[in-house]
Ligand SMILES: *[C@@H]1O[C@H](CO)[C@@H](O)[C@H](O)[C@H]1NC(C)=O
Ligand SMILES: *[C@@H]1O[C@H](CO)[C@@H](O)[C@H](O)[C@H]1NC(C)=O
Ligand SMILES: *[C@@H]1O[C@H](CO)[C@@H](O)[C@H](O)[C@H]1NC(C)=O
């Protein structure tokens with residue numbers, strides 16, 4: 001009898017656990033096609049499909065604070081009204097969130113209304129595009145994005161976030177007074193980030209890692225921008241980059257291929273970095289550049305050792321820079337434990353200004 005009661009209590013508790021989470025009581029699926037319907041969908045739906053949707057000027061498509069396990073599906077074209085403001089135009093946060101784009105989805109940033117060639121350095125105030133802040137054990141798959149006013153993804157305070165098969169096409173900004181500072185993926189204070197099969201056409205970094213750990217960027221294609229960057233590291237609240245693998249990626253028509261830059265006079269560290277299987281073509285400034293002298297976004301020419309760079313593997317980094325470009329540039333005060341193999345960058349100039357080249361690397 002006591003045994004049966006124990007089982008009965010256990011069964012009741014199990015049932016209560018199953019029934020308790022509010023997400024199981026939500027309607028399975030809702031489709032949102034007007035901005036005003038969004039907040040009700042957030043609180044009552046476990047799958048939110050976003051069809052054709054016009055987000056009003058000065059408003060965020062706010063998908064923050066989603067219940068654990070929420071699925072967001074973009075199935076149509078999302079547009080954004082014009083206003084000078086900081087943005088973001090889209091924001092997502094939560095745990096076990098899956099964001100998916102079906103074929104035919106388009107997040108259209110309408111960047112041309114803001115572009116003035118000045119990016120975030122002046123001119124019109126331009127909204128950032130997509131805040132992926134505090135996304136935990138989550139994924140973003142198959143989104144098609146075009147014409148962001150300025151930076152696209154800001155990934156901050158996220159853990160275990162997989163970004164798969166995302167396309168960012170800012171080619172329309174390749175005009176006089178066009179897109180500027182249109183970084184594709186900016187990563188800070190995050191761990192366990194994977195970005196696979198990204199296709200990027202833009203006018204600034206394809207990838208920029210300012211801080212974080214266990215970050216993988218693979219099978220990417222980057223065109224028109226500033227390349228695959230770590231940094232500038234230093235001078236922020238978080239100045240440690242540890243454990244980055246960038247692999248099997250093509251960089252074309254860009255200022256740089258592989259780049260690591262740290263801030264002059266700052267402190268922090270950069271360690272365990274691998275670039276492998278990188279193909280370069282038509283690179284205008286540097287095929288590979290590692291420099292410890294950045295200040296206010298420009299090189300000073302004098303490296304400092306407060307943000308040491310250690311454990312840099314370059315494996316099969318191959319391709320061409322333009323005849324006026326520089327193949328490899330290293331300006332270090334504290335760089336160590338470099339392992340380079342199969343590095344072949346040709347077509348441009350040899351730098352005469354390299355300093356502090358660690359054993360294992362060459363300039
Ligand atoms: C995220 O996933 C990891 C690994 O499965 C797990 O240990 C952790 O508890 C999860 N975090 C949350 C907030 O669910
Ligand atoms: C990232 O979040 C930290 C707080 O954890 C904040 O200090 C920092 O400014 C944020 N960075 C960006 C680029 O939003
Ligand atoms: C080389 O890249 C530049 C951008 O850096 C671009 O303007 C130019 O058209 C490219 N050349 C070719 C042949 O694609």
Ligand SMILES: *[C@@H]1O[C@H](CO)[C@@H](O)[C@H](O)[C@H]1NC(C)=O
Nearest residue numbers: 271272273310311312313337
């Ligand atoms: C050198 O770098 C490799 C690869 O990042 C790392 O595994 C190793 O621990 C480093 N060795 C030292 C002595 O720091």
